[in-house]
Amino acid sequence: xxxxxxxxxxxxxxxxxxxxxxxxxxxxxxxxxxxxxxxxxxxxxxxxxxxxxxxxxxxxxxxxxxxxxxxxxxxxxxxxxxxxxxxxxxxxxxxxxxxxxxxxxxxxxxxxxxxxxxxxxxxxxxxxxxxxxxxxxxxxxxxxxxxxxxxxxxxxxxxxxxxxxxxxxxxxxxxxxxxxxxxxxxxxxxxxxxxxxxxxxxxxxxxxxxxxxxxxxxxxxxxxxxxxxxxxxxxxxxxxxxxxxxxxxxxxxxxxxxxxxxxxxxxxxxxxxxxxxxxxxxxxxxxxxxxxxxxxxxxxxxxxxxxxxxxxxxxxxxxxxxxxxxxxxxxxxxxxxxxxxxxxxxxxxxxxxxxxxxxxxxxxxxxxxxxxxxxxxxxxxxxxxxxxxxxxxxxxxxxxxxxxxxxxx
DNA sequence: ACCTCCCGCCACCCA
DNA sequence: TGGGTGGCGGGAGGT
Numbered sequence: 001x002x003x004x005x006x007x008x009x010x011x012x013x014x015x016x017x018x019x020x021x022x023x024x025x026x027x028x029x030x031x032x033x034x035x036x037x038x039x040x041x042x043x044x045x046x047x048x049x050x051x052x053x054x055x056x057x058x059x060x061x062x063x064x065x066x067x068x069x070x071x072x073x074x075x076x077x078x079x080x081x082x083x084x085x086x087x088x089x090x091x092x093x094x095x096x097x098x099x100x101x102x103x104x105x106x107x108x109x110x111x112x113x114x115x116x117x118x119x120x121x122x123x124x125x126x127x128x129x130x131x132x133x134x135x136x137x138x139x140x141x142x143x144x145x146x147x148x149x150x151x152x153x154x155x156x157x158x159x160x161x162x163x164x165x166x167x168x169x170x171x172x173x174x175x176x177x178x179x180x181x182x183x184x185x186x187x188x189x190x191x192x193x194x195x196x197x198x199x200x201x202x203x204x205x206x207x208x209x210x211x212x213x214x215x216x217x218x219x220x221x222x223x224x225x226x227x228x229x230x231x232x233x234x235x236x237x238x239x240x241x242x243x244x245x246x247x248x249x250x251x252x253x254x255x256x257x258x259x260x261x262x263x264x265x266x267x268x269x270x271x272x273x274x275x276x277x278x279x280x281x282x283x284x285x286x287x288x289x290x291x292x293x294x295x296x297x298x299x300x301x302x303x304x305x306x307x308x309x310x311x312x313x314x315x316x317x318x319x320x321x322x323x324x325x326x327x328x329x330x331x332x333x334x335x336x337x338x339x340x341x342x343x344x345x346x347x348x349x350x351x352x353x354x355x356x357x358x359x360x361x362x363x364x365x366x367x368x369x370x371x372x373x374x375x376x377x378x379x380x381x382x383x384x385x386x387x388x389x390x391x392x393x394x395x396x397x398x399x400x401x402x403x404x405x406x407x408x409x
Numbered sequence: 410a411c412c413t414c415c416c417g418c419c420a421c422c423c424a
Numbered sequence: 425t426g427g428g429t430g431g432c433g434g435g436a437g438g439t
Binding site: 057 | 433
Binding site for chain 1: 412414415417
């Protein structure tokens with residue numbers, strides 16, 4: 001019995017058709033930034049990004065072009081972009097502003113009888129035709145009018161694309177006009193961000209628009225994909241497994257390696273109930289997080305009951321391997337097992353992070369592993385350690401995947 | 410019904 | 425000439 005990747009990764013796909021919410025450009029941008037907003041990132045390869053994020057290269061262009069325009073990236077060579085970071089945004093915005101002002105001046109010169117609207121709500125009756133290279137400035141026949149209309153629609157689509165990326169950067173936010181309630185975007189600029197870009201490093205990355213479970217890898221969801229036909233026993237099995245979860249347990253383990261990371265980020269991190277012991281919580285330095293973690297109890301609580309001895313043995317083997325693997329990670333100091341995130345199922349990981357007052361780097365394999373993990377009785381692993389390599393994350397994901405597959409069979 | 414925007418075709422660019 | 429790039433519109437999901 002074969003189980004497709006999408007069936008494994010996205011349990012919701014069993015019951016819902018493709019959801020484009022999970023593949024939005026904003027979310028992709030969020031994860032792109034989370035993946036690459038690191039001190040040790042210098043050059044970004046588009047193939048690498050596409051591969052890590054699990055999207056086509058074309059989609060990477062969509063976000064990279066916007067990021068380049070706001071200075072976060074700079075094109076270095078074919079297929080290569082330099083990571084400039086958010087420190088470069090103010091300068092880029094200033095240049096854009098100056099350029100825009102110059103253009104507006106030119107436009108005013110050319111159209112002295114037209115008022116030039118700078119606001120962003122003027123698309124409806126705006127002056128697209130004057131800037132449409134395909135149609136020129138005259139709409140003198142129906143073909144051109146038709147072409148202009150098509151061009152306008154195309155531009156609107158592009159605006160949505162760009163807006164999603166900028167929303168992800170929190171440079172703008174979705175709103176509506178006060179009078180007509182028509183959708184609009186509000187410019188936020190660098191509000192809430194430090195000038196040098198060293199503010200909350202994750203703050204710009206949390207999409208405010210999307211609050212749903214998401215697979216950053218974008219591998220599983222395909223438009224027009226219908227429900228998997230593999231429901232039946234496996235979903236029953238999963239349902240059974242979910243029923244045994246403890247809705248109220250929140251368990252945390254932390255280890256030593258946090259100091260360095262936390263010191264880097266403590267100024268902006270608001271640690272929640274899962275804050276590492278070594279780090280004083282903002283506003284409550286005395287409150288410590290209790291270290292509780294009982295792998296034995298956990299494994300027994302969540303252990304499926306097999307009647308088949310061979311299966312029991314096999315499961316035992318996997319459990320032991322799992323525990324030793326986890327403990328190894330715990331020694332390294334970067335795994336946070338968290339129970340019960342039923343709310344989190346509806347949120348992308350970054351939103352979960354936010355809800356829990358955690359600032360957790362969200363890497364695409366982690367999100368995958370999050371989904372896998374939530375698939376297996378809501379044991380969710382978070383990484384707190386920026387230094388983890390993508391390979392390690394992939395190994396994590398791989399292990400979880402194997403574990404899940406084992407559980408399913 | 411309208412808004413939103415993902416998807417991928419395909420033309421252009423460039424080494 | 426082939427791979428990189430990105431403009432563009434179809435059409436499906438969301439409201």
